[in-house]
Amino acid sequence: MELQFITHFTEKYSYYDSARMALEGGCRWIQLRMKDASPEEVEQEALRVQALCRTYHATFIIDDHVELVKKLHADGVHLGKHDMPVAEARRLLGNGFIIGGTANTFDDVKMHYEAGADYIGCGPFRFTTTKKNLSPILGLEGYRRIVSQMKEAGINLPIVAIGGITREDIPAILQTGVTGVALSGTILRADNPTEETRRILAIK
Ligand SMILES: Cc1ncc(COP(=O)(O)OP(=O)(O)O)c(N)n1
Ligand SMILES: Cc1ncsc1CCOP(=O)(O)O
Numbered sequence: 001m002e003l004q005f006i007t008h009f010t011e012k013y014s015y016y017d018s019a020r021m022a023l024e025g026g027c028r029w030i031q032l033r034m035k036d037a038s039p040e041e042v043e044q045e046a047l048r049v050q051a052l053c054r055t056y057h058a059t060f061i062i063d064d065h066v067e068l069v070k071k072l073h074a075d076g077v078h079l080g081k082h083d084m085p086v087a088e089a090r091r092l093l094g095n096g097f098i099i100g101g102t103a104n105t106f107d108d109v110k111m112h113y114e115a116g117a118d119y120i121g122c123g124p125f126r127f128t129t130t131k132k133n134l135s136p137i138l139g140l141e142g143y144r145r146i147v148s149q150m151k152e153a154g155i156n157l158p159i160v161a162i163g164g165i166t167r168e169d170i171p172a173i174l175q176t177g178v179t180g181v182a183l184s185g186t187i188l189r190a191d192n193p194t195e196e197t198r199r200i201l202a203i204k
């Protein structure tokens with residue numbers, strides 16, 4: 001199972017500390033997501049989290065900021081509906097960077113696939129307060145439908161489920177055929193985020 005940890009602002013932990021706890025728990029894919037932060041703040045934190053990811057040999061993705069990904073030589077970028085289109089990011093970054101795209105429907109998946117995305121963040125699984133202006137909830141049935149439409153169309157792209165997912169949800173989500181999960185709140189709300197990450201990664 002692939003696990004992506006996505007940072008989120010909390011009163012309790014800095015972005016850096018939350019990434020560190022996920023890495024200590026064994027996660028090897030961190031996405032730095034800093035909504036409402038200035039470009040300067042994102043760059044400053046990105047430099048620190050990138051260095052940390054390097055010491056753990058972990059993949060380091062930045063949410064939204066394509067130019068920063070290029071400047072810092074991060075591993076990649078995640079882009080949604082209101083961000084730079086995937087095809088344009090691909091032109092800017094070339095093939096040496098990972099580009100992820102957000103999907104809520106099979107048509108979104110197809111569009112990102114044709115534009116050259118490397119993986120899809122697909123959600124939301126259920127309601128979450130981590131993101132504003134959520135797309136319609138997919139639930140297990142939504143993932144089953146999208147995975148089956150992808151098979152029918154011969155589209156082979158990693159699908160990462162996202163949005164309101166807790167440890168208890170993961171076995172059933174993986175049963176739908178998705179590749180992995182992206183988590184934020186359930187790890188950050190745990191008494192011990194490092195231990196929670198370990199427990200999640202132990203799920204078969
Ligand atoms: C893995 C993953 N999937 C989806 C998203 C959401 O991206 P986006 O739709 O651009 O929304 P914001 O995260 O920018 O609020 C994601 N970040 N990561
Ligand atoms: C970035 C994003 N995109 C859809 S839901 C979401 C947030 C996921 O965070 P959480 O695991 O806290 O619900």
Ligand SMILES: [Mg+2]
Nearest residue numbers: 064079080083
């Ligand atoms: Mg975005």
